[in-house]
Amino acid sequence: HKAVREALANCLFNADYHGVRGVVVRRTPDKLVFENPGDIRTGIEQMRLGGVSDPRNGLVMKMFSLIDVGERAGTGVPDVFATWANAGLPEPQIEENFGEADRTILTLMLEADAKPDNNEQISDDYEQINSSNEQITDNNEQLNGLNEQITERQRVILHFVEKSPSATYDDMARAVGVSSATVRRDAEILIGCGLLKRVGSRKAGHWEVRGEKNHDIR
Template identity: 25%
Template sequence: MATKDSSLPIARRSTWRDDCLELVCGIANAGGGRLILDADVDSRGVVKRKTNRIMKSIPSTVSQALDLTCAVELVLDGGQFCLEVVIPPAPEPLSYRGAFYFYQDGENRLMDGDALDRLLQPELEPDIKWEMRPVVQASLDDLNLGLVARFTGTSRDTDLTTARDEATAIEEDLRHAGLMTGVGTPTNAGILLLHDRPHQYIPGATVRIGFFGGRGGTPVFEDEICGSLIEQVHATVEALFDKYLPDPSPRNDPSSRNAPGFGMPPRDAVHEAILNAVAHKNYDSGTPVQVSVFTDRICIDNVGRPPRTWTASALLGRHTSRPNNPNLVAALRRLGVIDGWGNGIGSMRLQCIEAGAAEPVIELRDDETMVCFPLDTDSMLVSSIIDNGPLPSQRPARSEVPEVQVTARALAIQHNTSLTANDEKVLAMIDIDGRLTAPRIAKNLNISESTVRRSFRRLRELGLVERIGSDKSGFWQVR
């Protein structure tokens, strides 16, 4: 099961009842959290009919009653199967049947008096999150209508100057998503997502790319990518692979994956890293996301980092989503651009493994997050247009490994044995996705299926993994 953030509210009930909607309302008003319900599962790990019916009905019930999108999944909690209802933070105060609730210290409180006033009028509080601050110079008319239409599902040819009912509905939808205020002024998040040139209103709302060759200092050449947030991501990836990186086409043949010179990071992994950087950046800093290309690596650096209790090794493993800009991430999830489940790093790692490329290196600083993709030095030297001096003596070493691998090595030592490199690679892959099969892992690691199955057996004997369900339809659970 994914690592959970203990600071988020967690409520537990034996089963789903009508009063659970009050509980969901209170948790959403408290900033989001989880509701844990008992699950009825047979010895094979198969959900029984009643639990399956409840599991499927909860999202639609919550959506109809609270206009809130939640997710339900089957998880292991304390060794028992449970249903986990993941409740996002409410973009604005929610009420259920006219009453407002707030979940705090294990109690779902009915809000009234001063407490209700503070809940309904957050603008009276001195600390308004950056993404919710209004951009008073702009209005709905300044936004890109195509982007607005894509987000709200309205017609692209809607004339907002004459179709007032339609405009009002659009404003209401954007306000509910935290992209617009109640007086028709876009928020910072709305400008980032729906304006063609957000940097006109938000300093540093761009991506800078620089080619540094074999040394640091001043870049040999550089570009600044502007546009809406989604456009910045796509344009940055296109510029990187069209202008800054060598043509990988000679290496598209899978049979060459272990040949000298192979190792360019896959486009999808780089896209995910840049998307994470622009989505989770601290925009108060006024600093663009920086993409630095060297002869041996690509480094993607943004101001902003996960919670300070998290280490780089925890980030490399499975973890919950803790966005710095929750409304912006929720809007990107609604557009289908991001999944919002904290799977980005795992997705990057798996894509690199499957492409035969080195895994990304994560570095967390006081107020920055850096993701580095090691590159094939020889191919970059060939593509370099000028002599940039000697290469660094060695590539940056991974200073952190996933926590699951640290645990695995320690446990192996306790049993007076050791794990092979293949054992650790197999463990890393099933930690990312427990439903990966032996044939797929064998193909991606370029080893035999029997080697993978031996690793399965060794990892299970050490108590590092267990099989949930049948061999055919089950999955691996990292313990």
């Protein structure tokens, strides 16, 4: 029960409440699935190992600590893994789904011999394929004309990096209010369109906004 409580608290600490769908918890006879909007800020491996805490919602975490839930930052998920191992249950699974709505998914199997539902896996695969097709369609639509290829968020990103050429993806994400992964994809689209260029190395380089100054990027 404590491990399940920690899993739920972790969802609430790290949810991107500006995202869509919100926190979702699903219970089936053989598993518990916790989903929250937003990617994993520390990365999957670091989340599993623990020791590093970078919650999106520090005040939410602090409130829970007052009732002794998630009081040790960076230890909640490792405790869940340890509890499941001690109970002889399958190792918990952590996934990140990237798309128009980035999501983090933690799955806890409740039976020692439980296996993933093949039908559910097929359904998930079809959803991923459909999402990919939708993304391709979106990208093709963006490439039809200069004014149509740039979304409002991408205009904001271009304006921001024009003023702050040394900005990181995290800086851009904070400026536009989305995840770093979403900003990274927007930057790749802008680079592909020839409107943005990365000059120099990843750490020491800078951004250049390309094209005429009268492009509608503000």
